[in-house]
Amino acid sequence: MGSADSKLNFRKAVIQLTTKTQPVEATDDAFWDQFWADTATSVQDVFALVPAAEIRAVREESPSNLATLCYKAVEKLVQGAEGGCHSEKEKQTVLNCSRLLTRVLPYIFEDPDWRGFFWSTVPGAGRRGQGEEDDENARPLAESLLLAIADLLFCPDFTVQSHRRSTVDSAEDVHSLDSCEYIWEAGVGFAHSPQPNYIHDMNRMELLKLLLTCFSEAMYLPPAPESGSTNPWVQFFCSTENRHALPLFTSLLNTVCAYDPVGYGIPYNHLLFSDYREPLVEEAAQVLIVTLDHDSATSASPTVDGTTTGTAMDDADPPGPENLFVNYLSRIHREEDFQFILKGIARLLSNPLLQTYLPNSTKKIQFHQELLVLFWKLCDFNKKFLFFVLKSSDVLDILVPILYFLNDARADQSRVGLMHIGVFILLLLSGERNFGVRLNKPYSVRVPMDIPVFTGTHADLLIVVFHKIITSGHQRLQPLFDCLLTIVVNVSPYLKSLSMVTANKLLHLLEAFSTTWFLFSAAQNHHLVFFLLEVFNNIIQYQFDGNSNLVYAIIRKRSVFHQLANLPTDPPAIHKALQRRRRTPEPLSRTGSQEGASMEGSRPAAPAEPGTLKTSLVATPGIDKLTEKSQVSEDGTLRSLEPEPQQSSADGSPAKGEPSQAWREQRRLSNTSASGQWSPTSEWVLSWKSKLPLQTIMRLLQVLVPQVEKICIDKGLTDESEILRFLQHGTLVGLLPVPHPILIRKYQANSGTAMWFRTYMWGVIYLRNVDPPVWYDTDVKLFEIQRV
Secondary structure, three states: OOHHHHHHHHHHHHHHHHHOOOOOOOOOHHHHHHHOOOOOOOHHHHHHHOOHHHHHHHHHHOHHHHHHHHHHHHHHHHHHHHHOOOOHHHHHHHHHHHHHHHHHHHHHHOOHHHOOHHHOOOOOOOOOOOHHHHHHHHOOHHHHHHHHHHHHOOOEOOOEOOOOOOOOOOOOOOOOOOHHHHOOOOEOOEOOOOOOOHHHHHHHHHHHHHHHHHHHHHHHOOOOOOOOOOOHHHHHHOOOOOOOHHHHHHHHHHHHHHOOOOOOOOOOHHHOOOOOHHHHHHHHHHHHHHHOOOOOOOOOOOOOOOOOOOOOEOOOOOOOOOOHHHHHHHHEOOHHHHHHHHHHHHHHHHHHHHHHHOOOOOOOOOOHHHHHHHHHHHHHHOHHHHHHHHHOHHHHHHHHHHHHHHHHHOOOHHHHHHHHHHHHHHHHHHOOHHHHHHOOOEOOOOOOOOOEOOOOEHHHHHHHHHHHHHHHOOHHHHHHHHHHHHHHHHHHHHOOOOOHHHHHHHHHHHHHHOOHHHHHOOOOOHHHHHHHHHHHHHHHHHOOOOOHHHHHHHHHOHHHHHHHHOOOOOHHHHHHHHHHHHHOOOOOOOOOOOOOOEOOOOOOOOOOOOOOEEEOOOOOOOHHHHEEEEEEOOOOOEEEOOOOOOOOOOOOOOOOOOHHHHHHHHHHHOEEOOOOOEEOOHHHHHHHHOOOOOHHHHHHHHHHHHHHHHHHHHHOOOOHHHHHHHHHHOOOOOOOOOOOOEEEEEEOOOHHHHHHHHHHHHHHHHHHOOOOOOOOOOOOOOOOEEEO
């Protein structure tokens, strides 16, 4: 039958379904078969021929027909899975049912009255006339559907290569088939890389799209802190009920990490061959991150000791979470597996950067946000992986792409989510000493970026990009400033030598953040000054020797420190500072920061195109909820410093004290007017001004400024290099206060970030699935769809 005919027949069946007011019997195969038996429709056809309005009309006016359609389609998938899909006709039927369910499911989920439908047992469904099937009848439709999809994903000659030697052999029995021998790609726990097969890839992709649609019920529930509740579809699919859980997890992970969009190492090769692997890899990445949506804060996450076994998964106790995908991910432990995963993710994250200096040489991938979520999950659920990443300078292959994305997206409102996940990953990494140490590696890769040219290390790159985000990103990034500076504080004790460009950037930030109007215009702004002073103190106390550039910059800008020490606290001065603010709307000017020319070949960070769709995000927890303070002991080990409840500090400064108490105290010390408008008071300013950690810097200035001035007078110098040479050989041993212990603020899992990740991840998936537009124009509740 021609394609046009089959489309016509399919459309006729849809019209009949929407116009029939009487229920159609489930046994009326002649009617139901029109939807899947003879037609050869693509998924795009199904979306075009089954309009949203008609699905909703059937749902409202003849619900029993919609119910029958769903369970007949599931029944066909179950039959296909059990029979092994040998004939072309069976394969076509399975694909048609899969497409139809992908089209209809979102409309079932958007109606609260229908949500339980797939979890109810349908009497008689799945019966095939044999008495022995009775125990199976009790299975809810959702379970039958998920198990059928799992079976179909390992169906010889349909989604995997058959291992039969000849056609004479009997068909491989689906029930006895060991799917671990049919893993889709070499990598973790599997050494054999099967021949690429376009048709198998396309079939897998269609089934994964249906699976993702099943999981997407989460989009139709509003974000609520208590909805750490698990997604029942994911929970069942990732449980021991699914006998393919391990091979499927491995197949998805390996398919993503083994993918090389470069076109087998030949530049421009992708222009000759269409890459049918990418859509599968993208779908695999999306399914993988959704199955790993698991709130590690509320469950005992498996901490694994050093036992190793002959398998790819660590068999150490405890068994860890019920979700087998999370469980398997947390138990990967072989070095070669970690290497494979890290290299794969780094290769894919660097792909958009290759584009910038060899335009069009490789196919540009679009799923970097999914990869960042996957990398986050790996580090969060598998501490051994995190330590492996930080063990060598390979971590820099992840860092540079993240800094590239952060810098590129800083002016674009529609990419706020990308900015957050990039910063969260860096915050997580910065809690480990090794990250700071790795940053000292010279930065030589010249990825064209819209930042000032500098010669230095990866630490310079990080700080220069952060400065650019803070001074020229858009307003909605302000909640990230605390996070950005916390990362710099965490790495600062390990930074051996900052460039002059970077030193000037840090002082420019201090200058901007310590203006009186900025300090007095919001209750938390002074925290930023505390963070920067902590950075300077760490470097002076622990890395003075290599950091003459920073010391010189501090001496040149010494007036900023004197102004801070003499910050006015009387009400008229506070009032005057705030008046000045009304005349200067721009929070951080670029004046005083010698911008310098941007790197050659770079394009300025662009704002979003008007009309760009974006999805809303829930607020992220404040830095005090996001991190936990630890002190680095003499031997380098960390000791948690989480405060005892009785401690209280009056100002909520990052120094110490319980956040909520400090905050209450702060409320008491400042006036909150009837309008809820916050306003600063003298007591409030005094409460934190007295805690500014200025002693070390003041001592440094007291010792060095006269010496520098003397050199300038003696030699009539205006030349920096002579002063820098003097500072390089200078020493402050015995002249500075006793070094303070190093404080690290480590990321800690909490339900607030778990909820943020859920909304961000589903928002990305919603926006990225446009062909076909699976969820478009349905009534999602997890986020709002907004236009820039």
